[in-house]
Amino acid sequence: MLVVACIKQVPDTTQVQIDPVTNTLVREGIPFIVNPYDTHALEEALRFKDRFGFRVAAISMGPPNSEATLRKALALGVDETILLSDRCFGGADTLATSNVLASAIRRLQEQEEVGIVICGKQTIDGDTAQVGPGIATRLGFSQLTLVDRIEHLDREKRTIRVRRKLEGRHEIVEAPLPALLTVVRELNRPRYPSVPKRLASQETEVKVWSNDVLRLDVNAIGLKGSPTWVNRIFSPERDKGEIIGDGVNDPVATANLLIDRLLSKDLLAL
Amino acid sequence: MQPNPTVFTPLLIAALVFFAWSCYRRFSLVTLGRGEDRFQRLDLRVWDMLLYAFGQKRVVAKPFGINHFVIFWSFVILLIANGEFLIRGVFPAVSLALLPPSLRHALLLAFDAISLLTLVSIALAVGRRLFFPPSYLNTPYVKARSFEAFLILAFIALLMLAYFGLHGAEIAMGEEEAAAWMPVSSFVAKVLLAPHSSLLIPVASFCWWVHAVVLLAFMMFLPHSKHMHILTAIPNCFFASLGKPNTQPREEFTRGSRYGVSEVQEFTWKDLLDGFSCTECGRCQNACPATATGKPLNPRQVVHAIKTNLFVNGPLIQKGGKPIVPLIGEEGEGTNTEDTIWACTTCGACLEACPVLIEQMPKIIKMRRHLVEMESQFPEELLNLFENMEQRSNPWGIAPTERTKWCSTMEVKPFTAGETEYLFYVGCAGSFDSRQKHVSVALATILNEAEVSWGILGKEEQCCGDSLRRLGNEYVFDKMARENVRLFQEKGIKKVITQCPHCFSTLKNDYKQYGLELEVVHHSELINDLLKAGKLNLSQKVTDLGRVLFHDSCYLGRHNDVYEAPREIIAAATGAPPVEMERTRNNSFCCGAGGGRMWMEEFIGTRINLNRVEEALRKNPDTICVACPYCMTMFEDGLKDKLAGQTRVRDVAEVVAEGLR
Ligand code: SF4
Ligand code: SF4
Numbered sequence: 069m070l071v072v073a074c075i076k077q078v079p080d081t082t083q084v085q086i087d088p089v090t091n092t093l094v095r096e097g098i099p100f101i102v103n104p105y106d107t108h109a110l111e112e113a114l115r116f117k118d119r120f121g122f123r124v125a126a127i128s129m130g131p132p133n134s135e136a137t138l139r140k141a142l143a144l145g146v147d148e149t150i151l152l153s154d155r156c157f158g159g160a161d162t163l164a165t166s167n168v169l170a171s172a173i174r175r176l177q178e179q180e181e182v183g184i185v186i187c188g189k190q191t192i193d194g195d196t197a198q199v200g201p202g203i204a205t206r207l208g209f210s211q212l213t214l215v216d217r218i219e220h221l222d223r224e225k226r227t228i229r230v231r232r233k234l235e236g237r238h239e240i241v242e243a244p245l246p247a248l249l250t251v252v253r254e255l256n257r258p259r260y261p262s263v264p265k266r267l268a269s270q271e272t273e274v275k276v277w278s279n280d281v282l283r284l285d286v287n288a289i290g291l292k293g294s295p296t297w298v299n300r301i302f303s304p305e306r307d308k309g310e311i312i313g314d315g316v317n318d319p320v321a322t323a324n325l326l327i328d329r330l331l332s333k334d335l336l337a338l
Numbered sequence: 339m340q341p342n343p344t345v346f347t348p349l350l351i352a353a354l355v356f357f358a359w360s361c362y363r364r365f366s367l368v369t370l371g372r373g374e375d376r377f378q379r380l381d382l383r384v385w386d387m388l389l390y391a392f393g394q395k396r397v398v399a400k401p402f403g404i405n406h407f408v409i410f411w412s413f414v415i416l417l418i419a420n421g422e423f424l425i426r427g428v429f430p431a432v433s434l435a436l437l438p439p440s441l442r443h444a445l446l447l448a449f450d451a452i453s454l455l456t457l458v459s460i461a462l463a464v465g466r467r468l469f470f471p472p473s474y475l476n477t478p479y480v481k482a483r484s485f486e487a488f489l490i491l492a493f494i495a496l497l498m499l500a501y502f503g504l505h506g507a508e509i510a511m512g513e514e515e516a517a518a519w520m521p522v523s524s525f526v527a528k529v530l531l532a533p534h535s536s537l538l539i540p541v542a543s544f545c546w547w548v549h550a551v552v553l554l555a556f557m558m559f560l561p562h563s564k565h566m567h568i569l570t571a572i573p574n575c576f577f578a579s580l581g582k583p584n585t586q587p588r589e590e591f592t593r594g595s596r597y598g599v600s601e602v603q604e605f606t607w608k609d610l611l612d613g614f615s616c617t618e619c620g621r622c623q624n625a626c627p628a629t630a631t632g633k634p635l636n637p638r639q640v641v642h643a644i645k646t647n648l649f650v651n652g653p654l655i656q657k658g659g660k661p662i663v664p665l666i667g668e669e670g671e672g673t674n675t676e677d678t679i680w681a682c683t684t685c686g687a688c689l690e691a692c693p694v695l696i697e698q699m700p701k702i703i704k705m706r707r708h709l710v711e712m713e714s715q716f717p718e719e720l721l722n723l724f725e726n727m728e729q730r731s732n733p734w735g736i737a738p739t740e741r742t743k744w745c746s747t748m749e750v751k752p753f754t755a756g757e758t759e760y761l762f763y764v765g766c767a768g769s770f771d772s773r774q775k776h777v778s779v780a781l782a783t784i785l786n787e788a789e790v791s792w793g794i795l796g797k798e799e800q801c802c803g804d805s806l807r808r809l810g811n812e813y814v815f816d817k818m819a820r821e822n823v824r825l826f827q828e829k830g831i832k833k834v835i836t837q838c839p840h841c842f843s844t845l846k847n848d849y850k851q852y853g854l855e856l857e858v859v860h861h862s863e864l865i866n867d868l869l870k871a872g873k874l875n876l877s878q879k880v881t882d883l884g885r886v887l888f889h890d891s892c893y894l895g896r897h898n899d900v901y902e903a904p905r906e907i908i909a910a911a912t913g914a915p916p917v918e919m920e921r922t923r924n925n926s927f928c929c930g931a932g933g934g935r936m937w938m939e940e941f942i943g944t945r946i947n948l949n950r951v952e953e954a955l956r957k958n959p960d961t962i963c964v965a966c967p968y969c970m971t972m973f974e975d976g977l978k979d980k981l982a983g984q985t986r987v988r989d990v991a992e993v994v995a996e997g998l999r
Contacts, residue, residue, distance in 0.1 A: 080729065082737045101729055260721055263711040263813045267593050 069122045069183040072173055073113040073146065074203070075106035077130050077137040078193040086303045102137050105188025108251050111258040112218065113186050114145050120221070122183070123147045125176060129157055129168050135274050142269035143261035150176075154278035159291030162194070166202025168289055171282045173207060184228070185248040189214055200250035210243035216254040341546055346427040353554040360561035361569070364614055367652040371607035376577040383576050386695070391575040396693040400621070402466065403693075405459050409494070412456040413568070419449045419501070420553060427550060443519040450505075450522045453498045460495045464488070472620070486563050493559075496552045502526045503545035507538050567617040571694040574615035577608055578695035584686070584897035585847040586703050589812045598707025598810060601661050602647045605701065612696040613645030622688035622698055627928040628681040632943025635681035637688035637698035640674055644701065647672035666705055677942060679705045680717055684808045684933030685892040690924050706810025720809065723937045728814050731800040732766040733937060742796050744768065744775040748782060753793035755830035760785075760792040763845065765838040766801050767967030773974065774837075774967040780995035781837055781861050787998055788874040790864075792835065798825065804840040807848060809934035823852045833857045835864055837991065839893035839966045840932070846898070860894055862904040862965050862990050869910050869994075876997035880911045883986070883993065884960025888916035889950070889973070890926035891966035904965045904990045911997045917957050927953065931968035951976030954985075961986045963993060 079098045102110075113124045126141035128134050129152040138149040152172050160168070176182055185207075187200035197213075204211035216233035219240060229242040233252050261269075279289070287293055312329065313322030330336035377383075389395050394410060397403040426433045434442045467487065506526025509517040517524050530541060560566060567574075589597055599605050620638060628635035644665070650672055651661035663672045666679065679702055688698040709715045726735030742750075744764065753761045762785065768778040785792050803818035826849075834856050836842040846858040859867075868874040886908055894900045901923050909915045921927045930946030940946070951973060954962050962977075964970050964987060973987045 080737075085739070099729065257718065257721065260710075260714040260716075260724060262714050263591065263597050264593075264595075266813065267591060271593070 069120075070176060070180045071113045071116045071122045071124045072176060072182055072185045073106070073110045073124065073126045073141070074169055074185065074187045074199070075110055075126055075128050075137060075141060076103045076188075076191050077101070077128065077134040078103045078191050081192050086301060100133070100136070102140055103188055103191045103193075105190060105192075105251065105253065107188075107258045108253055108255050109186040109188045109249075110141055110144060110146070111256045112249070112251060113184075114259065115218075115256065116184065116221075117145070117147075120223070123180070125150065127152060127169065127172055127176075129153070129160070129165060129172075131158075132276075135276075138274045139269045139272075140261070142272050142274070143266040144259060145265065148275070149272075150275045150277055152277050152282070154280075156279050156286055156290045159294060160289060161294035161296035162196050162198035162202055163295060164289050164291075164293035166199050166206055167284060167293060168282065169199065170203045170206035171284055172277060173203065175277075175282065181246075183226075183245045183247075185209060185246070187248065187250045189250045189252050197250070200248060204248035207246070207248070210245070210247035212241060212243055212247055213250045215249045215251045218255075340426065340430045341543065343428050343430060346550060349550070349554060350424060350428060353558050357557050357561065360558070364561060364566070366656070367648050368607050368610045368614065370603045370648070370652055370655055371605050371610040372603075374606035374608055376608055379580055382580055383578075386578055386580075387572060387576040389575075390578070390693070390695055391572040394693070396621075396691070402472075405462050405466075408455055408459045409463070412452045412459070413494075415448060415452055416456075416497075418445065420497075423549065423553065439516075443516050446516050447519045447521075449501070450520045453501050454522050457495060457498045460491050460498070464491055467491075472624075486565075489559075490556075490563065490565050493552055493556045497549060497556070500545045500549035500552065503530075504542055504549060506530050507542035507545060510535070511538050511542070564616065564618045567615050567694060570611060570615040571617065574611055574694050574696070577611065579697060581847075582686075582897060582899075583689055583697050583700050584843055584893070585851070586700060586807060586812070588851050589707070589816070591813060591816065596708075597711035597812065598709070599701075599704040600666055600708040600712065602644060602651050602665050603655050603661075604708075605644065605704065609644065609697070609701055609704075610648055612698075612701075613641055613648060615694050616641045616645070616696060617694060618642070619693060621691040621693065622696075625687035625691040625925070627683055627685055627687065627930065627946045627949070628943075630927075631946050631949055633677070633681035634669075634675055634942065635678045635702075637702075640678065640701060641696055641698055643672050643674050666709070674705060676709065676715070679709065680938065681935075681942070682933050683892070683928045683930060683935045683946065685928035686896040687892075687925075687928065690896050703808065703810055707812055708810075710810040711813055716809070717938050719938050720934070723805065723809075723934075724811055724814065727801060727803070727806055727811075727818070731818065732770060733801070733805065734766075734770055736770050738797055741769045741799055742794070744778045745782065745794075748779065750782060751793045752796055753829060753831065758791055758793040760790060760833045760835050761826075761829075761831045762792045762794050762835045763802075763841055764794060764799060765836060765841045765967070767971075768837050769799070771967060771971070773970060774989075777837055777967070777970070777989040777991050780989065781835075781991040783995050783998065784865060784868075784874065784991060785835070788868045790868070790873075795825070795829070800825065802841045802844040804844045804848075805934040805937060807844070808932065819849060819852055823849055823854045826854055826856070831856065833859070835859055835861055837861045837967070837989070839891045839898070840968070843893045843897055860898075860900055860903070860965070862894070862907060863900060865991065865994055866903040866907050866910075869907060874994075874998075876911060876994070878997055878999065879913050880993055880996045881913075883912060883988065883996070885958060886912055886914075886916050886961045886963050886988075886993070887919065887954055887957055887959035888963045889919065889929070889954065889969055890923055891964065891969050892926065892928050892932050894965055895926055896924055904963070907990055907994055908963055911993045916963060917959055919953050919957060921953065929966075929969040929972035931972050936968050936971070945976070945979075947972035947976040948979060951980055951982070955980065955982055959985060961988050961993075963988050963990055965990050 077100045080101045084098055110126060116122045117124045124146040125148040126138055126146045127150045128138055132153055135151055138151055142149055150172060152168055157168055173182055173185060185203060190197035201211055201213060212230050214232045215230045217231040219229040219231055221228050226245045227242050228245060228247050229240060232239045232241060233254060313325045315322045394407050397406050422434050434445060502523055505520060505523035507530055508514045509524055509527035510531045530538060618638065622637040623629050626637050647663055647665050650663045654661060667673045669675050682699060682702045684699055686699060723733055726733055730738055764778055767774040800818060800822055803815040806815040834845055836858060839860060842858055842860045845856055888905060888908060905916055927950050928946060929950055962973050962985060964973060970987055970989060977985050
């Protein structure tokens, strides 16, 4: 069985600033990282490999330099990596992206049964959380979002039981395979690559699939296949804070003042 | 009095063969280690050997060490007497009598005096072990082995007594023409003559055989005991690291290599020789902050475990087999646990203490390298550190764009090649740590006041990688070091000011391995020079800091020998030299944050910083003065823990900046 981890290279958003004049992201010189949620997706895929001996493929859609992200996945121990890269994939929204990723998974399925697909719950640059569910829908896979624990995988009955992390509660659900999971950070602690694996990853091939391989209708991918348009990006105005009381000379009264303020704004419950 | 050589000769040959075989076996085990060039600068090596092995510089640094010095030198001189004894046992005609009489007399006088002195020293040594054992001898491990120590002391004492007995009897029988030169033996002769002269021949014969048997037993036992150091300490000092072992060797990252050490033969031959040179004196253990606070690490045990492991696994490896006792694993003889390996703060106290220049800490880092680089096995707190370092080049993972926030209230120029003299390498703590940022500002103010030409790298500055290297993550350190070296070369940087002893040592010592020769100064050194050159004038005496105590940072003091500069500037600013703690200068006790321990939890034992803070508080300081951002954090945290809020912590630069107001 093949487990597919979908990962994305994103700009390190803590370092991204917004140009106040043009309202666009200043991306120059900003380092790229693996989308943090995806590192947990990758880790869980590798744990399936450790436990059940499944093969793991990591796929990523992005510009050619996304190869670095897939090399990191290789260093962690995935068996196969595929970069989905083509000019005509560019400018994609979540719909067009899920079309490309779903099509790639379908192709992988031609060689080997894909039982589980794992995605991070969302990326830190788009924050939509739509690509995972989009892939599941297009592939007709069971859709298990916000997974924070794998409860059980029944290989005989071909079912998977997971725990979902929801607002204020957990939900345990079971679904038939094949299934797509989107995962949260609490699921696991990603591993650290050993040096021999890092060095080996530098020499392993990262397959690149363009649209010549996937043969998707150009109207379903890239900018043309994207019904979503970004109208404006801006940083929200933040009110400057204020200094209340005199903490140096009267800490007790200042603390009380602070508690009153927090209570009045409903930020603290007694 | 000379017994029949036909009995003694076979005994001597057997003993010599056994001794040679034991030595050869150990030597062949040492050669299992990896190659390492320890032959450069033979002149310096000879000097180290004379100073530390023959001069026993570090042995005598401790009050009781003089006793060891006496025993050692007696041993060396009595080698002549014992050599003669053995040769004459086989060839009765060959003896000191062949020498010119005056020389023989002088030698006999020396032997007599030295033998008596040795007896006194042995008595003192036995008395000390019995009645005043130093606290570090009082551990189950050492107690179990002290039989060996008593046995050796008994051997030596017996040799001396037999010597006097034999020569006393010979004098009494009138066989010794040089009796006048042998006062102690002559005294024994008088005692022997008194009871019965007919006993003289049996007494002489008995003493001769006691002397012979003890001497041969001693020789055979030697390689099998910790007293092997009598033979190995001398070459060990000769092959010791020439500089301070304040940096680690580079690794070549090529496919198919192994990194670090997980099996004993992956150590270098010098590491293995260290194992055979340990005198088990316990000085390293006594100095180690990890041992003192109840961690499983004891540097002596690390050295001992390597030796034990080599004894078990070495012969198997020699036969082409696999080791059976793991070097790293569950607690057991010959094995170091992971907790042991992670407990080291790399403070260097063990290195500084060892009388025979054993390098304990570097072995620990080699094992860390294996755990990190081959196994990805480390305390979980380190995962964030490693990721943050690699992605954002600072331990906290703060955005590099915030590197210049510390100077948002002042005008700071970027370093410009050809224009700026010094690069002020602010460092991660100086850039991001809210407390240390004040020190950066204080130092910048001082530099401006003294009109030093300086600039910063700003957002281009990268972490030096110290913690990574000490934690054994050499692969990522190597990447960061190359990056930094490229940046420094590109910018034409020649002179650097650091406020952090860890940056200081890394730029100064570690980057040399990358071909980058910089003139690196710690801010305490520069400030001291500026004060002395009159370029910095303190407008007022700093009085409101009260009683100021100074704590030595390991990477400034022990690892780089900067002891005076911070003290002198405190004296210049406050008008009085700082108060000293009991453990000070090269005996200073670590704050607990070095070696990457800054980024780890301290779950086992008591806290190292509290141990040090308690020591500091015993001197009732109003201000504890430090010269390192890690020490700053550890002291501030420790004082909070001790609810000693009235005691402040200040960097030396802040003290001086105060005087500029
Ligand atoms: S370097 Fe310091 S902490 Fe490490 S073993 Fe030596 S004395 Fe102990
Ligand atoms: S390693 Fe050095 S200091 Fe430590 S016990 Fe052995 S000889 Fe003594």
